[in-house]
Amino acid sequence: MIERWSLDQVLALAPDASSRKAAQGVAAAGKWSSRGTTGSVLYGECAGSGSKPYLACVDLTEPAYRCSCPSRKFPCKHALGLLLLWSADGVPAEEAAPQWVTEWLDGRAERAARSAARAETTRDDAAATGAGAGAATGAGAGAGKAESVRQARVGAGLAELERWLADQIRQGLASSAEHDWDGLAKRLIDAQAPGVAGLVSRLTQVRAEDDWPGRLLEEYALINLLAVAHRRRAELPAPLAETVRIRTGFPVTREEVLAGPAVRDHWHVLGRRDDEHDRLTARRVWLKGRATGRAALILSFAPPGQALDASLVTGTTIDADLAFYPGAAPLRALVAARHDTDPFPGEGALPAGVPAGVPAGEALEEVARVLADDPWTESWPLVLAGVVPGRTAVGGLPLHPRARDPWRLIAVSGGRPVTLAAEWTPQGLRPLTTYDDDGTAVLL
Secondary structure (H helix, E strand, C coil), X not given: CCCCCCHHHHHCCCCCHHHHHHHXXXXXXXXXXXXXXXXXXXXXXXXXXXXXXXXXXXXXXXXXXXXXXXXXXXXXXXXXXXXXXXXXXCCCECCCCCHHHHHHHHHXXXXXXXXXXXHHHHHHHHHHHHHCCCCCCHHHHHHHHHHHHHHHXXXXXHHHHHHHHHHHHHHCHHHCCHHHHHHHHHHHHHCCCHXXXXXXXXXXXXXXXXXXXXXXXXXXXXXXXXXXHHHCHHHCCHHHHHHHHHHHCCCCCHHHHHCCCEEXXXXXXXXXEEEEECCEEEEEEEEEEXXXXXXXXXXXXXXXXCCCCCCCXXXXXXXXXXXXXXXXXXXXXXEEEECCCXXXXXXXXXXXXXXXXXXXXXXXXXXXXXXXXXXXXXXXXXXXXXXXXXXXXXXXXXXXHHHCCCXXXXXXXXXXXXXXXXXXXXXXXXXXXXXXXXXXXXXX
């Protein structure tokens, strides 16, 4: 039996504000000629503009959505409205679902089985390739030559970057100008170092901040460190060298990640954040392993007007295999496989959905270890236990300037210690989720 989600958790799945409003309009029992739940799936028939009702269902284990309406939004208002009814205990329990629901579930199960088989084949092929790496082919040699040519171009571009940064420090920060960064970023793109070009491009935003001199100097130092690390990558430990390679702009394919080892755990979904960048919306979903204690970041992207991945619900726990991208402090991951198991039971006084946290001091030690491994880390998920929130700090840790006056967090706390999931950044904490006395996730 899936634990019922709160109103906040359901509305957080809506692709936009208009979908949230529309969903509340169909979240009334009178709109549905039939509805039911088997515990793991919701289904119902909702009156629409035509003669036939819309058939909507939600697989709560993923979650995944299906509706016969013509909406291109995902999930649509009917799926969201059905979820809102369920969250208010307005969907009756049934022993079995209708045939149209079971056919959809069977099709999903078949596709999942085929996907798992392909992933297993990919891992086997990768292992075989590694075993036979000594027998290089002409194509492999050609790929190695292309890689060497690109490395040379990147090296030349970063050598220019080092000289440019030295000139900037020699001349002083006051002479820094936006057109200088734009030109440098374009030259780094030409040098096939898009990762570093992105770091340079965002300096314009740093220059607009109130404390820009210190922040700009920090950014210059980290960019210079990356350029030097690339130049001396042969001297670095293999995981750190891979981190430098990726941050410079060399891609790692999805297939390569899925071919690596997977980590199975019950993963707490701590929260998510959406950002717009370069005409794309990026969704960051933070996870924390219940048994391993590992942090994970699931990234998804979508152009304007298209739906983002809504399969990870804040405040829930999923049993899944995660495949991590390589690096010195692995964080970004892909969901390689999900397992249909009962929710993990609570441990001691903690309800099943509440992650175990640590005091603020231990959380800072975790961040320090991460930065020692990967000094370019820009964010990291933390779960703080027993902290009392204030207007500008939580447990003595400052809040991000954009997260000041966290009235909802303060209201849940009422001056008492709480468990808080937050995103650490160099500028301060960004609260994600807290938990009330009943263990219900409260999205911030």
